Amino acid sequence: MAQSAMPSTQVQEPPVPLRVPVREILPWAVLAAVLGLALLYFVGAEQGATSLFSGTWVHEFTHDGRHLLGFPCH
Known part of the structure; x- marks a missing residue:
């Protein structure tokens, strides 16, 4: 069978957003x-x-981390 050049008329539904309860986060x-x-600190x-x-x-x-983040230490 030959496929039609016309686009299909199937409508895709938008994805349902995932809900994460605040109690879990x-x-x-x-x-x-x-x-x-x-x-x-x-x-x-x-x-x-x-x-x-x-x-x-x-x-x-933590000496090198201080210099990297801009904290004075000397």
């Missing part, structure tokens, strides 16, 4: 925010008067 968003703030402020840990090992561990 909220715990992961809070965890990500807490981890992000902890990382920001250690990279940006863990030295000197605001230091939680004695010594310079945290400063040395």
Whole structure:
């Protein structure tokens, strides 16, 4: 059988958007925010008067990250 050159008249329905309940996202968003703030603290402020840990090992561990993100450390 030969195929017709006319386009088919079938109408495609638009895709149904995926719904994710906020109750499922909220715990992961809070965890990500807490981890992000902890990382920001250690990279940006863990030295000197605001230091939680004695010594310079945290400063040395995050030293290059400080320079990359523009935090002063010297």
